[in-house]
Amino acid sequence: MLNALVTGGTRGLGLGIAKALASSGFQVIAIARNEGDAMAAAREQVARDGRGALHFRTFDLADIDRIGDLVKTLRRDFGGFYGLVNNAAIGTSGILTTMPDSAIERAVRLNVVSPLTLTKYVVRSMMTGQGGRIVNLSSVVSSTGYSGLSVYSATKASLTGFTRSLAREVGPLGITVNAVAPGFINTEMTRDLNSNQLVQIARRSALQRLPEVVDIANAVDFLFSEQARNITGTVMTVDAGNTA
Amino acid sequence: MSTRSVILDEIVRIAEQQKKKLAPLTDDLPLLGSGLDSLCIAVLVATLDDTLGIDPFDRDGDVPFPVTIGDFISLYENAPA
Ligand SMILES: NC(=O)c1ccc[n+]([C@@H]2O[C@H](COP(=O)([O-])OP(=O)(O)OC[C@H]3O[C@@H](n4cnc5c(N)ncnc54)[C@H](OP(=O)(O)O)[C@@H]3O)[C@@H](O)[C@H]2O)c1
Numbered sequence: 001m002l003n004a005l006v007t008g009g010t011r012g013l014g015l016g017i018a019k020a021l022a023s024s025g026f027q028v029i030a031i032a033r034n035e036g037d038a039m040a041a042a043r044e045q046v047a048r049d050g051r052g053a054l055h056f057r058t059f060d061l062a063d064i065d066r067i068g069d070l071v072k073t074l075r076r077d078f079g080g081f082y083g084l085v086n087n088a089a090i091g092t093s094g095i096l097t098t099m100p101d102s103a104i105e106r107a108v109r110l111n112v113v114s115p116l117t118l119t120k121y122v123v124r125s126m127m128t129g130q131g132g133r134i135v136n137l138s139s140v141v142s143s144t145g146y147s148g149l150s151v152y153s154a155t156k157a158s159l160t161g162f163t164r165s166l167a168r169e170v171g172p173l174g175i176t177v178n179a180v181a182p183g184f185i186n187t188e189m190t191r192d193l194n195s196n197q198l199v200q201i202a203r204r205s206a207l208q209r210l211p212e213v214v215d216i217a218n219a220v221d222f223l224f225s226e227q228a229r230n231i232t233g234t235v236m237t238v239d240a241g242n243t244a
Numbered sequence: 245m246s247t248r249s250v251i252l253d254e255i256v257r258i259a260e261q262q263k264k265k266l267a268p269l270t271d272d273l274p275l276l277g278s279g280l281d282s283l284c285i286a287v288l289v290a291t292l293d294d295t296l297g298i299d300p301f302d303r304d305g306d307v308p309f310p311v312t313i314g315d316f317i318s319l320y321e322n323a324p325a
Pocket of ligand 1: 007008009010011012013014031032033034035059060061062086087088089090110137138139140156181182183184185186187188189190
């Protein structure tokens, strides 16, 4: 079984992605600070289904200095990696001028420095294997803008720049690097948006609805598949036509 | 197999895999003059980390990147186990 690491794979989009990749036959290792009930249930389900595998490891991804050791431990326990999904992030929201400096720094650390550092170590294990797949979770707000999300948007936009350049860098090794940019989706991250805002976003979307977790999971699953072997350095928007 | 021959074998293997033409390997040949590009060297470092369990460039460390093949090999030969 090919190994796939999914950060923040315990709830929201990450859990959906982890389940989709497991049912496509990957051995998925989900990382987050807490396992939570949804993850425990998903692991039982995957074990019952008998396709792929789903494991959980606890780790605080803001702990940058320990990321190298984390990857070493995971490689020792599971072997080298074929896939990486940089999904964990915090949805820092608020007006920039009144945001605590520490909140800005925390967002950049978890949403940018952490996935870049993790990718560094995981790609090393892909270099000695047979190609690989990297998917970074960006967001439509990184290109459209949204008041109150300036810091968050900056972190998500940085991942698309990272995606394009890294795709060029590791392309000769058969490793693809893509980003998925979801529109607003109902998860814990967006609980600050009130239902009026969500209704309005849906109304302004071509398909008159919001995308769902499973739509993002399907996009990542596709990018991980053999069918997507010639897709790299791109951003796939999944937003029910919100930015169409 | 000695550290030196492990490294030289890997250089040859990676050059073949990445379709690079290698110059005759001598200790005072600059690493980047060997035919390997920087990506190949990154693959070499990752592979040696796997086979020898050594990565001299691991930390933020102040290890200057070796200029010649001889420097590169001695960095691994002199690495603390
Ligand atoms: N929801 C949306 O509308 C939307 C839209 C566009 C893009 N996105 C992007 O999609 C991704 C997932 O979003 P989501 O809505 O699914 O988020 P979520 O529901 O808040 O889940 C975040 C996940 O990341 C983990 N996590 C958070 N901090 C962590 C840390 N310090 N160390 C390790 N793990 C950590 C969480 O687990 P623990 O808390 O247990 O650590 C959880 O598993 C993010 O990159 C987000 O930017 C979301």
